Amino acid sequence: MDAQDKLYSETIKGFWRENPVFVQLLGLCPALAVTNSAINGLAMGGATAFVLLGSSILVSLFRNLIPKQVRITSFIIIIATFVTVADLSLQALLPTVHKELGAFIALIVVNCLILGRQEAFASRNRFPYAVGDAAGMAVGFTFALVLVGGIREILGNGSLFGLSLFGESFEPWVIMILPPGGFLTLGVLLIIFAQVKKSREKRSALEAGKEAA
Amino acid sequence: MGDFFWIFISAAIINNFTLSYFLGLCPFFGVSKKIDTAFRLGLANIFVLLITSVCAWFLNTYVLPHAEYLRLMTFIVVIASSVQFVEMAIKKLSPALFRALGLFLPLITTNCAILGLALFQTNRGYTFAQGIFYALGAGVGLTLALVLMAGIREESELSEVPDVxxxxxxxxxxxxxxxxxxxxxxxxxxxx
Incomplete structure (x- = not known):
């Protein structure tokens, strides 16, 4: 596999095949806590993407300088620095969003997705691949957050990105924007994905059987 | 006294950390297969939360007013290292307790429930005693959620569920x- 192919596949894997939320089940706290509307999901995804990209770049550039024994601590300090930057900038630039997300912006520090990517990928790979990996994972994560947030907002509030969809007659399912809705939405999404995967596997097994015959 | 009681109840049941703030989900889904393990993880959580609350109060009162932008980093480093110290002390003083909780301590030192507690406590400006009750409540709430979850999962192990x-x-x-x-x-x- 040449360099370009590798870069491509490292970038694309985070979007679907190794999607952080739906496949790896990482970073669940923010994925459920702030996704009561699509716009919150997007903001959280954006902040996480910034932190993930920033720390992946730094970790991958300094990977030969960081001693093995203190690597986790170093990663956490790097991540915490970027989270502080994101937290303070959001507070200054988008105060309403910052208020809505509250302490959960600061809690990006302990998002296992970010530390996981540093340990599993950025600290072992060259700079361009680390950027590709981080970008792919960030897009996959944001996609998952917006999807969960969108579903919860449509059902729980009858709107999407703040725009009303159904008009006055719609009776919102308030439960969907409350905490239980987060668990239920993700549970149902996981069932759907498992079903799709299963039928796809069945089909490919069937085709393989046909060819053998 | 009533104030402390309500802080405790509110953190334990009404605003349960796991079930309404979504904090500490990784252990909630990862280590909730057996009631016994879940219960011990819960106890370890209470323990770490108490240490966290004390550390956070100390830092907020004496250190951080001078450098607020360092809050996150300080919290993480100080909490992680104090838990490590206490862990070493327990290992020396009470091997039985260490065997019961020790395995979990490093796992939960920087889980989101721990940092979440430190941040919420800061945002609400709790005093030392209020913080202790808040940490106790949060820990009891986490334990409750973990044990309930483990109990249900133990039961459902034997029932037939569609494989998807x-x-x-x-x-x-x-x-x-x-x-x-x-x-x-x-x-x-x-x-x-």
Missing amino acids: IQGAAMSFLIAGILSMAFMGFAGLFSGT
């Missing part, structure tokens, strides 16, 4: 229903 639902998806649905049940406490107390 098995595993993570089912845990989420169970958690959703549990969370709904806990919402019933919401009207218990209006205040803080």
Whole structure:
């Protein structure tokens, strides 16, 4: 596999095949806590993407300088620095969003997705691949957050990105924007994905059987 | 005294960390297969939360007013290292306790429930004693959620479930229903 192919596949894997939320089940706290509307999901995804990209770049550039024994601590300090930057900038630039997300912006520090990517990928790979990996994972994560947030907002509030969809007659399912809705939405999404995967596997097994015959 | 009581109840049941703030989900789904393990993880959580609360109060009162932008980093480093110190002390003083909790301590030192507690406590400006009760309540709430979840999962092990639902998806649905049940406490107390 040449360099370009590798870069491509490292970038694309985070979007679907190794999607952080739906496949790896990482970073669940923010994925459920702030996704009561699509716009919150997007903001959280954006902040996480910034932190993930920033720390992946730094970790991958300094990977030969960081001693093995203190690597986790170093990663956490790097991540915490970027989270502080994101937290303070959001507070200054988008105060309403910052208020809505509250302490959960600061809690990006302990998002296992970010530390996981540093340990599993950025600290072992060259700079361009680390950027590709981080970008792919960030897009996959944001996609998952917006999807969960969108579903919860449509059902729980009858709107999407703040725009009303159904008009006055719609009776919102308030439960969907409350905490239980987060668990239920993700549970149902996981069932759907498992079903799709299963039928796809069945089909490919069937085709393989046909060819053998 | 009433104030402390309500802080405790509110953190333990009404605003349960796991089921309504979504904090500490990784152990909630990862280590909730057996009631016994879940219970011990819960105890370890209470323990770490108490240390966290004390550290956070100390830092907030004496150190951080001078350098507020360092809050996150200081919290993480100080909490992680104090838990490590206490862990070493326990290992020396009470090997039995260490065997019961030791395995979990490093796992939960920087889980989101721990940092979440430190941040919420800061945002609400709790005093030392209030912080202790808040940490106790949060820990009891986490333990409650973990043990309930483990109990349900132990039971459901033997029942027949369609295979697409098995595993993570089912845990989420169970958690959703549990969370709904806990919402019933919401009207218990209006205040803080």
